[in-house]
Amino acid sequence: MRKLFFAFCFFISPLLIFAQENSDSQVYNMDIDLMIQDGSSAQVVSDHKAQHQTVSGRPVTLNINGGNFKAAVRFTVYPIQADNLLLLAQSTIVFMKEGHRRMLSSAKSIPIKAGEKVLFFPMGVLNDGDKTGYNCKLEMEISKYQNQPVVQE
Amino acid sequence: MDDKAKKDYFERLYKEIFPVVIKVSYHVTKDLDAAQDVCQEAFIKLYNRLESFPGVEDAKFWLIRVVKNLSFNYLEHEKVKLRAFDKIKHNPSFTDDTGEKQLLKKDAVEKVNQALEQLPENLKAPLILREFGGLNYKEIGAALDISESNVKIRIFRAREALGKLLPVGEVYVP
Amino acid sequence: MCPDVEILSSYYDDELEDSQKQLVKTHVDSCPHCQKKMAELGLISASIHAEEEPDFQMAQMNTWNKIMDIVDQKEHKLPKVNFWQRRFQISFPAAAALVAAFVAVLSFSVITFYMGKHTTSSPSSPELNMTDASGAMMDDMFDDNAIKFDIPAINTIINAEEPLLIREVDFMNRDGKH
CATH class of the missing domain: 1.10.1740.10 (RNA polymerase sigma factor, region 2, helix turn helix motif)
Incomplete structure (x- = not known):
């Protein structure tokens, strides 16, 4: 499966480069790492990685299914100038609290540089006062898509 | 021809x-x-x-x-x-059923877009031509029969109006 | 010291003369205040672009048909030019974007499949019902095209604080630990 995946990327990379050269839209590579961390010890109890390509303005949606909560996160990248990008993070979370189903929606934005690591906590961060529980953390790195062969790991 | x-x-x-x-x-x-x-x-x-x-x-x-x-x-x-129906149209509809639904804070995206809809034509047209038409100031001036300098000022004013709804805070948009 | 916001707006649109542009760029590159202004301009653009657009390609074809009907009628042209015989070219960026979107969707399915092998979803927690009473999806972000992550159910995860979007370096500084 892995070989197929990389062969696939290699196959489509000329097309993506073509898209980059021949349209106004810059192609971006998103490296996404979802981590569930213990609030007090910071131990990572669950870790999932994904990689995705997109163009400016086209959102990337993640659905996180955690059993007693569900989160949908939509990331969109916009160029500001050169390597300066704007990252828009829209999130909707559904969870159970005190026997009731709750839903919260939000939109956040941050200016970042291509290649800079950014964190998104769709459920927020546990308060300093009370660290029992877990933090759900998305680590993201957005870089401009380069014309390089995909490296096998 | x-x-x-x-x-x-x-x-x-x-x-x-x-x-x-x-x-x-x-x-x-x-x-x-x-x-x-x-x-x-x-x-x-x-x-x-x-x-x-x-x-x-x-x-x-x-x-x-x-x-x-x-x-x-x-x-x-x-x-x-639609003047009579405007209120209903723009009300965020959150019908509740089994649980409580709360909007954490009103989506900035929604706010900005509502503000855009309400911009007067003289500010809205140049901004839309710039953002969605992809025209440069000179082209917008030609299309609207106004000077380039006028285009620049109107786009700036349109953005100021929309920008008022964004918080002063650094990192996030509530 | 800082240029007028009006100038930044022009800079954002890449409408400054080269000499002025260079001066502004040099200033902005080292001025957090102006960088924040630039980010706000970006956010305004992002917000107005954030709403989904309908299918303009279809609109282009349909409208062309209607125009041709009217034009041909006026000129009493018979028979009507068969639309399907026309080579209707899609602009190159659109074609590239379509191809990219298509392969992106395929890549996701591959990623999702690959990911699926390494995750376990807990069968013991009651499945959260994502639909309201009418059966309609509450939010279009919970859809089939999303990248899916299944994580083990951890019942104490919910703090539901304000979501936080922050640069890693800033987070490390504020927290002092990982």
Whole structure:
């Protein structure tokens, strides 16, 4: 499966480069790492990685299914100038609290540089006062898509 | 211009300009059917006086102006019709059923877009031509028959109006 | 010291003369205040672009048909040019974007499949019902095209604080630990 995946990327990379050269839209590579961390010890109890390509303005949606909560996160990248990008993070979370189903929606934005690591906590961060529980953390790195062969790991 | 040449030229103009004007019209009217009607009407007008334009650019800017006018006219007529229903239309509808739903904070995206809808035409048109039409200041000036400097000022003012709704805080948008 | 916001707006649109542009760029590159202004301009653009757009390609074809009907009628042209015989070219960026979107969707399915092998979803927690009473999806972000992550159910995860979007370096500084 892995070989197929990389062969696939290699196959489509000329097309993506073509898209980059021949349209106004810059192609971006998103490296996404979802981590569930213990609030007090910071131990990572669950870790999932994904990689995705997109163009400016086209959102990337993640659905996180955690059993007693569900989160949908939509990331969109916009160029500001050169390597300066704007990252828009829209999130909707559904969870159970005190026997009731709750839903919260939000939109956040941050200016970042291509290649800079950014964190998104769709459920927020546990308060300093009370660290029992877990933090759900998305680590993201957005870089401009380069014309390089995909490296096998 | 013989018939075939005229059709070919018209088709070429259509393929080049339609993508721009449909976007512009849609973002003014917020109604795809209306936008299509507007663009259809504008292009037929273009066809009927195709020979009168010295070049592609003249036709393009004329067409954009026609689409802009028709789109804003549509908006005016709609406003009159729907004034009574506006409150219902713009109310975020959160019907509750089994659990509580809370909007953490009103989406900035929603706020900015509502503000955009309410911008006066003289500010809204240049901004939409810039953001959705992809035109530069000079082209916008040609399309709207205003100076480049005027275009610059109006776009700036439009953004100021929309920017007022963004928080002063650094990192996030509530 | 800082240029007028009006100038930044022009800079954002890449409408400054080269000499002025260079001066502004040099200033902005080292001025957090102006960088924030630029980010706000970006956010305004992002917000107005954030709403989904309908299918303009279809609109282009449909409108062309209607125009041709009217034009041909006027000129009493018979028979009507068969639309399907026309080579209707999609602009190159659109074609490239379509191809990219298509392969992107395929890549996701591959990623999702690959990911699926390494995750376990807990069968013991009651499945959260994502639909309201009418059966309609509450939010279009919970859809089939999303990248899916299944994580083990951890019942104490919910703090539901304000979501936080922050640069890693800033987070490390504020927290003092990982």
